[in-house]
Amino acid sequence: xxxxxxxxxxxxxxxxxxxxxxxxxxxxxxxxxxxxxxxxxxxxxxxxxxxxxxxxxxxxxxxxxxxxxxxxxxxxxxxxxxxxxxxxxxxxxxxxxxxxxxxxxxxxxxxxxxxxxxxxxxxxxxxxxxxxxxxxxxxxxxxxxxxxxxxxxxxxxxxxxxxxxxxxxxxxxxxxxxxxxxxxxxxxxxxxxxxxxxxxxxxxxxxxxxxxxxxxxxxxxxxxxxxxxxxxxxxxxxxxxxxxxxxxxxxxxxxxxxxxxxxx
Numbered sequence: 381x382x383x384x385x386x387x388x389x390x391x392x393x394x395x396x397x398x399x400x401x402x403x404x405x406x407x408x409x410x411x412x413x414x415x416x417x418x419x420x421x422x423x424x425x426x427x428x429x430x431x432x433x434x435x436x437x438x439x440x441x442x443x444x445x446x447x448x449x450x451x452x453x454x455x456x457x458x459x460x461x462x463x464x465x466x467x468x469x470x471x472x473x474x475x476x477x478x479x480x481x482x483x484x485x486x487x488x489x490x491x492x493x494x495x496x497x498x499x500x501x502x503x504x505x506x507x508x509x510x511x512x513x514x515x516x517x518x519x520x521x522x523x524x525x526x527x528x529x530x531x532x533x534x535x536x537x538x539x540x541x542x543x544x545x546x547x548x549x550x551x552x553x554x555x556x557x558x559x560x561x562x563x564x565x566x567x568x569x570x571x572x573x574x575x576x577x578x579x580x581x582x583x584x585x586x587x588x589x590x591x592x593x594x595x596x597x598x599x600x601x602x603x604x605x606x607x608x609x610x611x612x613x614x615x616x617x618x619x620x621x622x623x624x625x626x627x628x629x630x631x632x633x634x635x636x637x638x639x640x641x642x643x644x
Contacts, residue, residue, distance in 0.1 A: 389452050403490070404436075410434035459539055487508055488511065530543045
């Protein structure tokens, strides 16, 4: 089947993320589904080991292997990729996403083995209190999507833990692939045909559009990410979604705060 509008993607990977426990903990909330233009999503299980489920480190290592292949891939991950502008202003940070990732990692080393996020929150490791955010702060895309703040910890449906645990791994992916991997929209709103890309997604926007078919909530979120990206690409809608309706000021804000793919 010919790819719609020449996007060139040959694979779609949906990841439902979790910030629980440590980077090497086997977590039921970490789920991965992959699809191809001609093949609907199927669950990707972790490599055979004593661990039943994925770990955050394991997902990173698997993505490195997959993205190294010459197969343009769209990866959707269910956590925030950046913070509101107020965070940047509060901490006197340059309005640059790569610099933000480096600075965040220095204060929140959530990728280190045996490190729980609560260790950082409580000041035992790192310096998280020097890079704290207000749970009332929300990014423009979160306001549009009616999503929770990335600083709203310890509530049902919170994305705060997954975001704080996941951001260091985005930094590692960026370091590993440099300009070969497009982080949308930070590297630009348009993605070159044939280039792999990583995008922020919010499966609650469309998970109800797909029958659950016996999947648990985490499986279904990962499935829905892969299914929606595949469906949107096949229909030609994906090419339009790269450019949400934003005025010039909001677009400049989103280039720092990031954007959830599919939010108008």
